[in-house]
Amino acid sequence: MYGSQGAVRVPYERVADWISAAGVDLLKLRQSEAEAIFRRIGITFAVYGEGGDPERLIPFDLIPRVFGASEWRRLSRGIKQRSRALNAFLYDVYHRGEILRAGVIPEDLVYRNEAFLPEMVGIDPPGRIYSHICGIDIVRTGEDQFQVLEDNCRTPSGVSYMLENREIMMRMFPQLFAAGIIEPVDSYPVLLKKTLEEAAPMKCDNDPTVVLLTPGSLNSAYYEHSFLADLMGIELVEPQDLFIEGGLVWMRTTRGPQRVDVIYRRIDDSFIDPLAFRPDSLLGVPGLFDVYRSGGVTLCSAPGAGVADDKAIYSFVPEMIRFYLGEKPLLENVQTWRCASPEDLSYVLSNLKDLVVKEVHGSGGYGMLIGPHASKKDIEAFRLKLKANPSAFIAQPTLELSTAPILGDGGVEKRHVDFRPYCLVGRDIRLTPGGLTRVALKKGSLVVNSSQGGGVKDTWILAD
Amino acid sequence: MLSRTAQNLFWMGRYMERADATARLLEMGHRMSMVPGSSDMDEWRSVALAAGAQDPINGKPHQTAADVIHDLLISVDNRSSIRSCLVQARANGRAIRTALTQDMWEALNEGWRQLDDMAPETSRRNLPTLLEWVKNRTAAFRGASEISLLRNDGYCFLRLGGLIEQADMTLRLLDAKYYVLLPETDVVGGGRDYHQWTSVLRATSALRAYHHVYKGDYNPWGIADFLILNATFPRSISYCHRTIQRFLDDIADHYGERGPCHDTATEMVARLDGVHIEQLFQAGLYDFISDSITANHRLAAEISRQYHF
Numbered sequence: 163m164y165g166s167q168g169a170v171r172v173p174y175e176r177v178a179d180w181i182s183a184a185g186v187d188l189l190k191l192r193q194s195e196a197e198a199i200f201r202r203i204g205i206t207f208a209v210y211g212e213g214g215d216p217e218r219l220i221p222f223d224l225i226p227r228v229f230g231a232s233e234w235r236r237l238s239r240g241i242k243q244r245s246r247a248l249n250a251f252l253y254d255v256y257h258r259g260e261i262l263r264a265g266v267i268p269e270d271l272v273y274r275n276e277a278f279l280p281e282m283v284g285i286d287p288p289g290r291i292y293s294h295i296c297g298i299d300i301v302r303t304g305e306d307q308f309q310v311l312e313d314n315c316r317t318p319s320g321v322s323y324m325l326e327n328r329e330i331m332m333r334m335f336p337q338l339f340a341a342g343i344i345e346p347v348d349s350y351p352v353l354l355k356k357t358l359e360e361a362a363p364m365k366c367d368n369d370p371t372v373v374l375l376t377p378g379s380l381n382s383a384y385y386e387h388s389f390l391a392d393l394m395g396i397e398l399v400e401p402q403d404l405f406i407e408g409g410l411v412w413m414r415t416t417r418g419p420q421r422v423d424v425i426y427r428r429i430d431d432s433f434i435d436p437l438a439f440r441p442d443s444l445l446g447v448p449g450l451f452d453v454y455r456s457g458g459v460t461l462c463s464a465p466g467a468g469v470a471d472d473k474a475i476y477s478f479v480p481e482m483i484r485f486y487l488g489e490k491p492l493l494e495n496v497q498t499w500r501c502a503s504p505e506d507l508s509y510v511l512s513n514l515k516d517l518v519v520k521e522v523h524g525s526g527g528y529g530m531l532i533g534p535h536a537s538k539k540d541i542e543a544f545r546l547k548l549k550a551n552p553s554a555f556i557a558q559p560t561l562e563l564s565t566a567p568i569l570g571d572g573g574v575e576k577r578h579v580d581f582r583p584y585c586l587v588g589r590d591i592r593l594t595p596g597g598l599t600r601v602a603l604k605k606g607s608l609v610v611n612s613s614q615g616g617g618v619k620d621t622w623i624l625a626d
Numbered sequence: 627m628l629s630r631t632a633q634n635l636f637w638m639g640r641y642m643e644r645a646d647a648t649a650r651l652l653e654m655g656h657r658m659s660m661v662p663g664s665s666d667m668d669e670w671r672s673v674a675l676a677a678g679a680q681d682p683i684n685g686k687p688h689q690t691a692a693d694v695i696h697d698l699l700i701s702v703d704n705r706s707s708i709r710s711c712l713v714q715a716r717a718n719g720r721a722i723r724t725a726l727t728q729d730m731w732e733a734l735n736e737g738w739r740q741l742d743d744m745a746p747e748t749s750r751r752n753l754p755t756l757l758e759w760v761k762n763r764t765a766a767f768r769g770a771s772e773i774s775l776l777r778n779d780g781y782c783f784l785r786l787g788g789l790i791e792q793a794d795m796t797l798r799l800l801d802a803k804y805y806v807l808l809p810e811t812d813v814v815g816g817g818r819d820y821h822q823w824t825s826v827l828r829a830t831s832a833l834r835a836y837h838h839v840y841k842g843d844y845n846p847w848g849i850a851d852f853l854i855l856n857a858t859f860p861r862s863i864s865y866c867h868r869t870i871q872r873f874l875d876d877i878a879d880h881y882g883e884r885g886p887c888h889d890t891a892t893e894m895v896a897r898l899d900g901v902h903i904e905q906l907f908q909a910g911l912y913d914f915i916s917d918s919i920t921a922n923h924r925l926a927a928e929i930s931r932q933y934h935f
Contacts, residue, residue: 202732202735202736203728203731203732203735378721379717379720379721384720385723388723389723391724392723392724397628397631397724398722398723398724399628400630402630403628403629403630413628414628414629414630414934415627415628415629415934416627416628416629416632416779416783416877416881416933416934416935417627417881417883418934
């Protein structure tokens with residue numbers, strides 16, 4: 163909220179005035195009201211492997227995070243550029259592999275990657291789009307500096323919070339929005355549906371029927387699945403609602419079978435089709451992949467899209483942008499050491515106490531080491547893990563993350579935040595002005611994942 | 627609509643009505659146990675019978691009023707306890723969030739854990755308040771559905787489930803209490819019978835309504851007539867059957883297809899058409915009740931077959 167000189171930054175003026183006018187006590191009261199509303203609506207988030215309440219509430223912080231109009235213009239150009247490059251990369255690695263032949267990215271990193279699906283080689287998804295929703299995680303590392311922390315090309319979650327957080331804020335503080343200076347976010351579901359319809363498969367000759375495929379109501383993101391299906395007015399299906407016949411996908415309805423053209427799937431690759439992938443999967447739809455391959459249905463995102471968002475591939479995204487688009491990358495990466503390379507590994511091993519080390523395939527903030535916050539014992543334990551399997555890890559410097567104000571026990575306090583916008587890739591590239599701001603609610607913590615005690619905030623993009 | 631969605635709507639309707647009807651049965655038991663000269667356990671056993679929990683649950687037969695209250699209100703072993711019903715209705719709703727309106731979901735979601743971890747003693751002590759709360763929850767849910775749900779096939783399935791359950795509950799209450807309606811008890815007379823009759827009406831929330839229709843003349847014929855044949859009372863068998871037929875016809879018109887469930891519903895309505903309560907008593911009230919319970923179950927099964935759930 164404050165610039166390097168200690169003064170309130172311009173975009174935040176409105177928020178600062180509001181906090182001082184309302185006073186901390188009143189805001190705290192309103193915050194507990196907001197939580198009651200979330201609970202009643204049923205916006206919950208399950209945390210795997212922790213036991214306890216399977217329908218936990220994700221903490222919501224009342225004080226919005228703000229981006230100015232010119233900041234957003236810059237970010238938005240960079241986000242769209244990155245999304246285009248990631249899709250171009252996916253098409254390339256499942257076709258001729260030009261970028262590998264050119265020696266820009268090592269072949270092993272792609273072909274021996276767990277997320278690379280040989281079954282996808284040679285398949286042409288409609289519009290050559292693999293990742294229809296790119297969630298690009300961004301941190302601010304200086305007053306004018308942004309860096310990308312990671313890409314999410316499969317099925318990034320959290321967009322329901324972008325919409326619900328705004329809804330709650332508008333409901334509780336309408337006066338803040340009265341002047342019309344904050345860009346609305348409610349176009350997202352319309353744009354998402356449009357993007358999915360544009361992905362209609364070759365064999366679809368009518369208006370495409372789009373469905374959202376969820377693993378079911380026990381999934382941690384189930385609320386989001388139902389919320390999005392509802393806002394788009396499409397069916398929320400579970401695998402047992404679908405079946406394959408005559409080379410097409412059908413859903414079981416009260417009037418008999420109905421054809422399905424586009425599946426926005428919120429199920430991992432390995433679970434979509436037990437015949438093609440994991441035979442032990444109880445979740446999938448047998449034969450789905452074959453129908454996909456023959457153009458009978460479109461899966462969004464395409465199977466195998468995960469090869470582009472792996473943390474080892476991540477470090478090459480700026481190269482992809484130069485290679486495929488011939489452009490200068492507009493968003494920087496965070497410096498990354500790939501432990502697979504012996505040189506990088508030795509640097510990482512001798513600097514563990516200053517670095518953040520992450521699993522290449524990890525997500526959700528699990529299994530990572532934050533050097534500056536770890537005990538000697540933890541560091542040594544991690545050192546063994548790292549040496550045993552270096553290629554499973556990458557390391558990054560501990561960033562000077564920007565902070566945003568939150569309502570804490572002691573009034574307004576500072577916490578670290580990151581930001582995830584959701585870029586939609588269809589015939590056009592569409593970006594709703596907003597995103598999800600995640601905040602590390604524990605004092606001093608750098609981990610914003612909701613599974614690790616992180617919370618969320620409304621994010622404002624100011625209009626010009 | 628997805629068959630799974632129809633199934634969840636249907637069962638959500640059933641569970642909410644079952645929770646509501648069970649609350650009314652418990653109220654009846656509570657009230658009867660306060661009447662002088664009543665044999666406490668007999669009343670509670672008939673409550674358990676009407677709620678379909680006459681068999682020992684969890685291996686223990688009901689010994690005390692507290693056992694019955696526990697089994698019908700907060701037991702997790704009894705799939706039909708009020709708590710189980712509310713939990714299952716919410717699970718049905720959660721599985722098909724998109725088919726529900728926000729208002730309906732909030733009605734299902736609000737306070738759904740209220741009965742968790744409640745000690746049997748607490749539940750008995752607070753019984754009237756708890757039952758009031760349950761009735762409020764189910765009323766809020768019904769109200770939310772009525773004012774906010776689109777009148778399409780989904781609404782029909784929700785209502786069908788509720789109506790099948792209402793018919794079933796009224797029939798089972800009659801099944802448990804039919805002996806008090808038999809003509810010979812009429813001769814016995816006295817305060818005790820009066821309480822028995824009014825309790826049956828209470829369990830269906832029909833006491834005042836009955837009063838309006840029959841001018842306060844409580845007698846077994848009138849009560850049976852009211853609960854079975856009265857076309858205006860929403861828990862009567864006749865009303866439930868007619869309304870079931872109407873919703874099934876709506877779906878058939880919409881889909882352009884009829885099936886065996888439509889024939890069964892038509893038959894059930896025809897069976898009560900123009901019938902007088904004397905005829906039912908002459909032909910045997912008990913047989914009528916058990917046949918109707920079977921027919922109601924068959925209809926529910928036919929509906930789920932017809933719509934693939």
